[in-house]
Amino acid sequence: MTDSDHALAELTIQQLDGFATEFARAIEPLVDEQSIRAVQAQFLGKKGKVGEVLKIVGKLPPADRAKVGAAGNKIKNTIEHEVARRLGELVHAAARADLARTFDVTLPARPHGGGHLHLLTQVRLEAVQIFSELGFVVADGPQIETDWHTFEALAIPKEHPARDMQDTFYVSEEIVLRTHTSPVQVRTMLTQPPPIRIVAPGHVYRRDDDPTHSPMFTQIEGLAVDEGISFADLKGVLIHFVSRFFQRDLTVRLRPSYFPFVEPGAEVDMQCSFCMGAAVSPPCRICKTTGWVEIGGAGMVDPDVFAQCKVDSEKYTGFAFGMGLERMAMLRHGVNDIKFYYEGDLRFLEQF
Amino acid sequence: MKVLWSWLLELCDLDRQPTVEEGARALTRGGLEIEGITDLGAGFSGVVVAEVVGKRPHPQADKLTLVDVITERGGAATQVVCGASNVPEPGRKVLWAQVGATLPNGLVLAPKPVKGIVSPGMLCAEDELGLSEDHAGIVVLDDDDRTPLGAPAQRALGIEDWLLELNAPANRGDVLGHLGIARELIAVLRGKLVPPDVDLSAHLAAHLAAPLAGAGPRVDIVIQDPEACPRYTARVIDGVRVDKVGNALARRIAQRLRGVGVRPISNIVDVTNYVMFELGQPLHAFDAQTLTAGVIGISHASDGEKFTTLDGIDRTLVRGDLMIRDGGRGIALAGVMGGLESEVTDKTTRVLLESASFRPLTVRRTARRLGLHSEASHRFERGVDPELAQLASARAARLLCLVGGGQVLGDVVDAYPQRRTVPAIPVRLSRVRMLTGVALESSTCRDALERLGCVVRSSRGRPAEGAVEDARINSGDETFDVTPPSTRVDITREVDVIEEILRVVGYEQVTSTLPAMRQAPGVRPRDRAELARAALAQAGMAEAITFGFQSIERNAALGLPGTDRRMQPITIRNPMSIDQAAMRTSLVPNLVAAIARNASHGRPDVALFEVGSVFLRRGEGVSERPLHELADEPVWAAGVLAGRRPGHIGAGTPWDALDAQGFALVAIRAVAGDVRVRTRAVKTVSYLHPGVTGELVIGADIVGWFGELHPEVRNRLGVEGPAYAFDLDLTKLALAAPSQMQPIARFPGSARDVSLLLGEDIPAARIEDVIEQANEPLVAAVRLLEDYRDAKLGEGKKSMLWSIAYRAADRTLTDFEVDKAHENIVARLVDNLPAQRR
Numbered sequence A: 001m002t003d004s005d006h007a008l009a010e011l012t013i014q015q016l017d018g019f020a021t022e023f024a025r026a027i028e029p030l031v032d033e034q035s036i037r038a039v040q041a042q043f044l045g046k047k048g049k050v051g052e053v054l055k056i057v058g059k060l061p062p063a064d065r066a067k068v069g070a071a072g073n074k075i076k077n078t079i080e081h082e083v084a085r086r087l088g089e090l091v092h093a094a095a096r097a098d099l100a101r102t103f104d105v106t107l108p109a110r111p112h113g114g115g116h117l118h119l120l121t122q123v124r125l126e127a128v129q130i131f132s133e134l135g136f137v138v139a140d141g142p143q144i145e146t147d148w149h150t151f152e153a154l155a156i157p158k159e160h161p162a163r164d165m166q167d168t169f170y171v172s173e174e175i176v177l178r179t180h181t182s183p184v185q186v187r188t189m190l191t192q193p194p195p196i197r198i199v200a201p202g203h204v205y206r207r208d209d210d211p212t213h214s215p216m217f218t219q220i221e222g223l224a225v226d227e228g229i230s231f232a233d234l235k236g237v238l239i240h241f242v243s244r245f246f247q248r249d250l251t252v253r254l255r256p257s258y259f260p261f262v263e264p265g266a267e268v269d270m271q272c273s274f275c276m277g278a279a280v281s282p283p284c285r286i287c288k289t290t291g292w293v294e295i296g297g298a299g300m301v302d303p304d305v306f307a308q309c310k311v312d313s314e315k316y317t318g319f320a321f322g323m324g325l326e327r328m329a330m331l332r333h334g335v336n337d338i339k340f341y342y343e344g345d346l347r348f349l350e351q352f
Numbered sequence B: 001m002k003v004l005w006s007w008l009l010e011l012c013d014l015d016r017q018p019t020v021e022e023g024a025r026a027l028t029r030g031g032l033e034i035e036g037i038t039d040l041g042a043g044f045s046g047v048v049v050a051e052v053v054g055k056r057p058h059p060q061a062d063k064l065t066l067v068d069v070i071t072e073r074g075g076a077a078t079q080v081v082c083g084a085s086n087v088p089e090p091g092r093k094v095l096w097a098q099v100g101a102t103l104p105n106g107l108v109l110a111p112k113p114v115k116g117i118v119s120p121g122m123l124c125a126e127d128e129l130g131l132s133e134d135h136a137g138i139v140v141l142d143d144d145d146r147t148p149l150g151a152p153a154q155r156a157l158g159i160e161d162w163l164l165e166l167n168a169p170a171n172r173g174d175v176l177g178h179l180g181i182a183r184e185l186i187a188v189l190r191g192k193l194v195p196p197d198v199d200l201s202a203h204l205a206a207h208l209a210a211p212l213a214g215a216g217p218r219v220d221i222v223i224q225d226p227e228a229c230p231r232y233t234a235r236v237i238d239g240v241r242v243d244k245v246g247n248a249l250a251r252r253i254a255q256r257l258r259g260v261g262v263r264p265i266s267n268i269v270d271v272t273n274y275v276m277f278e279l280g281q282p283l284h285a286f287d288a289q290t291l292t293a294g295v296i297g298i299s300h301a302s303d304g305e306k307f308t309t310l311d312g313i314d315r316t317l318v319r320g321d322l323m324i325r326d327g328g329r330g331i332a333l334a335g336v337m338g339g340l341e342s343e344v345t346d347k348t349t350r351v352l353l354e355s356a357s358f359r360p361l362t363v364r365r366t367a368r369r370l371g372l373h374s375e376a377s378h379r380f381e382r383g384v385d386p387e388l389a390q391l392a393s394a395r396a397a398r399l400l401c402l403v404g405g406g407q408v409l410g411d412v413v414d415a416y417p418q419r420r421t422v423p424a425i426p427v428r429l430s431r432v433r434m435l436t437g438v439a440l441e442s443s444t445c446r447d448a449l450e451r452l453g454c455v456v457r458s459s460r461g462r463p464a465e466g467a468v469e470d471a472r473i474n475s476g477d478e479t480f481d482v483t484p485p486s487t488r489v490d491i492t493r494e495v496d497v498i499e500e501i502l503r504v505v506g507y508e509q510v511t512s513t514l515p516a517m518r519q520a521p522g523v524r525p526r527d528r529a530e531l532a533r534a535a536l537a538q539a540g541m542a543e544a545i546t547f548g549f550q551s552i553e554r555n556a557a558l559g560l561p562g563t564d565r566r567m568q569p570i571t572i573r574n575p576m577s578i579d580q581a582a583m584r585t586s587l588v589p590n591l592v593a594a595i596a597r598n599a600s601h602g603r604p605d606v607a608l609f610e611v612g613s614v615f616l617r618r619g620e621g622v623s624e625r626p627l628h629e630l631a632d633e634p635v636w637a638a639g640v641l642a643g644r645r646p647g648h649i650g651a652g653t654p655w656d657a658l659d660a661q662g663f664a665l666v667a668i669r670a671v672a673g674d675v676r677v678r679t680r681a682v683k684t685v686s687y688l689h690p691g692v693t694g695e696l697v698i699g700a701d702i703v704g705w706f707g708e709l710h711p712e713v714r715n716r717l718g719v720e721g722p723a724y725a726f727d728l729d730l731t732k733l734a735l736a737a738p739s740q741m742q743p744i745a746r747f748p749g750s751a752r753d754v755s756l757l758l759g760e761d762i763p764a765a766r767i768e769d770v771i772e773q774a775n776e777p778l779v780a781a782v783r784l785l786e787d788y789r790d791a792k793l794g795e796g797k798k799s800m801l802w803s804i805a806y807r808a809a810d811r812t813l814t815d816f817e818v819d820k821a822h823e824n825i826v827a828r829l830v831d832n833l834p835a836q837r838r
């Protein structure tokens, strides 16, 4: 081994070590992967600087070869490590730059959905749902009804004064627009033996037109016929319904009243859901400070009705009730004029 | 029914005197709803009864008087200045509005100098107290007035009282008089009835002063139809003076009548009305001197018979009307109205007083047919107890003598061919408990019934051997025999008695239980209407609910041919307005009208739907006949679109016919599931634009239409711009079976596009049909990418770009396979449409 050989090895090692700084300086200003890879190729590519320098390794004495080879690997590692570091930095910088982006999230939302079920539909579906929890199923019947189903079978013969209570639209002598959903009771009892648990929501018609009465409106009728059905059962079902519908514990007051097709008969009042019967200021307009609001009529099915419907009134008893859905919706949603329900006015429909 | 609180209290002896509010609550709780309470004396306050003890002229003014009044016997006199000319002599009573009094006009009295002399308040005239318009002079009480000095003026005027508005149930004729209501009050509050004074002993004519012209003391009564007239009584009162003003009692009667809303007429007529409001028995007074036959007949009218009622109107009668006759001549329509000829007038000196009972149905038919609803007919229609007739006759006779100065001639003549027997009703205690759900004691039931005046005659039976006491179920076989008071014609069955028990005990005693869940047979199918509603609302439309009836004109706006069932709506005989004269046969007109209504509110952008019944005559063909059977009531779904789609920033794009189709498909799929719905262009739907109408077909069934509304139709309904609609018969849709899962595609497919140049008139559906007919098993989906029309393409040409996706379930397709299938389809399109490939 000569000194000059030795010196050549030293020089080569120095040269290789020097590439580290040179490479670092070269890629320092670069901000994209492609340029960094190009510089990397200048050093480590097939004809790269590192390769060119290492060509002399074969001419070196074996003792120096290892030293120079080690220096070569070192610079290769250094450069590759540096490339990976710089590329990593670039990814982070890009991510940071992306996160610096802003967007005006207070712009109006793009509209989706946006349809509306009518308030009365919502209320009807909810009422049916509540009664179905107690085992009631939906039943229906025609809106253009026979006088017999609407009145006669319900113990309201032609000349009965109770017909004054419900001024009727007539289609002909025998055909009417049903004034209540009670004919569905008759149709059900005539076609289905007890036990019966039905609710019948539907449109009914009466010659009446003012802020609380509409010539067409919606009732929901309930009927339970079975052995041992009592007035207390009626009260329990009504309490369950109003409490669930108004989402608070409300009680129900039954007040003696007369409907020809029930006996005993009752007006149904519920505890005022606005003031709960407490003295409030200003005085409650909903219940006029009585603490009660009337929501419908109810009672035990009259034996005469059972007879018309071929139900054995000794074996079976039953209760029936009817309520106006418009009124329930008015009480729960503050609707102050019944006409809004039927005008197709989007300013109303879109509120629910 | 209007009820005076003082009148009611006069007929009761209650264990404890209730306030008017307590009384109203008690009646309401028992089922006689009091809808309002008016304080009749609320108009003024601070006005008291004072006695005049001296008077002298005002030194400064001729027309003024200085009056000394006292409000306490032996008390110090106060000097009041009065401008009236009728200041009475000392000893008479006047009404003094003292300092601090409030008058109906809002005036609060303060000491005020009148021509130099300070007056502490004033003496009142009727108009100043709001009693009448009368300002002729101050109120001077009758010299026999017994109101104590210093008492509120209301007491002297009979207006220290309350008027109750009672909503009488339709089956309770018995509470259309104060006596019946008093019965209810004593049942709830406990007490005794104080029946009115019917003593005639002081008023009987000792002998006949002179031979009588006209109906004398002995009239015969002949009832032709006892069903229609179960009882008729008559009596004659002679020597009465008809007087408009009358004595103190007459004035008191008039005042009470005014209180219950009846206009006073004369002392005689007022008595009949008074007794009707007191007892609930309608009465009629005839001028006996106009009656000549000596026989009162009650018989049916003959068809076409003429009769002039006392309102002066000539009536034509029919066979069902019941007449009261003097011999053969009609003198009254039974229970409805008297006749003009026999009416009591100023000159009447002898009256024949009718107190009778008529069948409700008979009175009701006549009253309804003639539109003659009187206080009398109102009561007869609801049932008047025949047992009341004698009592009412005696009561009226007594009052007539007291106010008219007459004497009773002879006895009452009473024809009572059909004495109503009130059978005892057996009532099982077990049934009471079962129906009410309340474990009522036997003694409680008995007490409740007795308080109502029922006779609970016997109870038999005892708890069954070894029976366990259970409130819900039978707890023995104890039975009551209950005889209701004759006035309660509504109580005939066990269940009626049970209601009475519960009413008196109080409905509030009923606890609440829930009935057992019971399974009823059968399964109700899902509701097409609810499915469609939910889907359409979710898709962005707003649900409307419109009336089931509309004007005939609006219905006709559809412009359908006259033979169409939808052009023969079912009409209402007695609509409230022409806008509600016909049942709707389509949902479309109301929805189109709603577009116009919303536009008028500044809401031109509309997407509304309705799902509901339409009403069609059964059978085919034109029919003007009245309907004698039920209608078909199919459920339809319809929607209308006008203006623009919901915009984001700025306005949205305008709706078009394809939106209407899209919403129609939403409704169809909600009901029928993923069925193949074909569309074809038709020109036959009168309310849609002939060039923009799509017919929706499933299999062989036409289920509805969509398109642009016909410009004439929408103009008729007030809509100016273009609008779109769909109209579906939901009953034509088969409910979808639960959808079954299909295998997930495991192998990728690939797509090929084809661009076609073809005739403008070839509908898109035709291309889909040709592709389908090619029956190429690899076709997975077909999509239209572009529908392009441009003059540069050539006259009547359009360009369409379609993309066809190919896929196999079991392998990845090779390009060769896909190309082969695609070229096959393209060749068919080119040949069959025809089209050119671009």
Ligand SMILES: [Zn+2]
Binding pocket: A272, A273, A274, A275, A276, A277, A284, A285, A286, A287, A288, A289, A290, A291, A292
């Ligand atoms: Zn309240």
